[in-house]
Amino acid sequence: MKKFFALALTLVLALSMVGCGQKKEETPAETPAETPAEETTKEYNISVILKTTSSEYWGYVVAGAEAYMADHPNVKVEVKGATSETAYDEQQNMIETDMNNADIDGYVIAPLQADMVANMIAGQTKPIVAVDTNIDAPEVLSFVGTGNEAAGKLGGEAAAKLAKERGWTEIKCIEIAGVQGDSTNEARMAGYKAGIEAAGGTFLSDETQYANAVADQAVTCMEAIMQNHPEGIAVICANNDDMAMAAARAAAGNEAYKNTVFLGFDGIQSACNSILANELTMSVCQEGYSMGYNSVDAVVRALEGETLDKFIDAGASIVDPSNAQERLDQLKGYLA
Incomplete structure (x- = not known):
């Protein structure tokens, strides 16, 4: 009988120890807390x-x-x-x-x-x-x-369409380009050509005028175009807005060019103001x-x-009198 009670007591103690062990493992307070990784910001x-x-x-x-x-x-x-x-x-x-x-x-x-x-x-x-x-x-x-070529094509098509609406029957386009050999300039030129031709027009590649991306030289280029084409040209496109605005000013007062579409590229504040003043006609906006x-x-x-995408496209759009004020307000906000 004593052996029975001793055995029973031993079993009770053993079960108690097991239960205590399980309880100890399940108690959150007894579990060491994970130390969060130190947040460091590299410079x-x-x-x-x-x-x-x-x-x-x-x-x-x-x-x-x-x-x-x-x-x-x-x-x-x-x-x-x-x-x-x-x-x-x-x-x-x-x-x-x-x-x-x-x-x-x-x-x-x-x-x-x-x-x-x-x-x-x-x-x-x-x-x-x-x-x-x-x-x-x-x-x-x-x-x-x-995507300069795609953006240029977008602008060329829009310019050719507007030129038709302004009454031009022959949609001829001459570009006042930037720096000869510059890859961005060449891509935009290819896009302009594709857009004009897609709309049924003619891009006069042999008459491209290079103005090194500056307004003063664009004026000289525009004067040469007017001398060579006294009858007028439907579309004058340029590699940037500064050159396009200079060309538009140079042609102001020339009756043969009163309905010419002057197309720039960049969509900057001065271009928006020029569009709102009925000088520049439109611009391809890049961001x-x-x-x-x-x-x-x-x-x-x-x-x-991180592995980067090979090309991150900032996008492009057309600014014209319908949205020039909205674009202007946006640009002012960037520099505020």
Whole structure:
């Protein structure tokens, strides 16, 4: 009998110990709490080298890049650009200097001469993103910009359609182009040509006038066009708004050109004001602010290990009298 009670007591104690052990494991207070990973924000220095900073369009790219820095205090962005879009040596010196700067973590580049820049960045292992104009090099992880040919075609078609509505029976177009050989300029020209021809018009490629992307030279080009075509031309397109506005002013008062469609590219504030004043006719809008912001963002994402899309499209649209005020208000907000 004593053996029975001893055995029973042993079983009770054993079960009690098992129960206590289970209870101990299930009690949250007894379980060591997981220590959350320490949240650290790395600091990055990004170099942004643009074609120039001396025009309104590039001012929006600058504003976008600096807005990213304002939104992300851990990212320092230094923006610089050549004094003009033909200051090739100046930009090359900027690129060479920054490529050899150990304190810089990544680069955004809008090349004046893409082939030359491709050679200069060869072997660079830090992230590089091209903006506005692509660079054909394996070191470039992504291109942030406008699909220039598609955007040009959109503008060419819209201009040809309006020219028909204005009474032109022969839809001929001459371009006042930017810098000869510049890949962005060539892409826009191909787009304009495709758009004009898709609408049944003729793009006079052999009569293209190069004005190096500046207004003063565009005036001279427009004067030559008017001399060669006293009968008028249905569409005058230009590689940027500054040249298109200069051409429109040069033709003001010429009766043969009163119904000419003057088409620009960029959709900047001055273009919107010119459209509202019935000078410039329309412009292909690209989103410079978004390009600046998204290009810096792309470099930061690459630094954090993300694989980038090869092309990040900023989009394009047409601004004309119907929406010029809305576009103007939007642009003013970017620089506020």
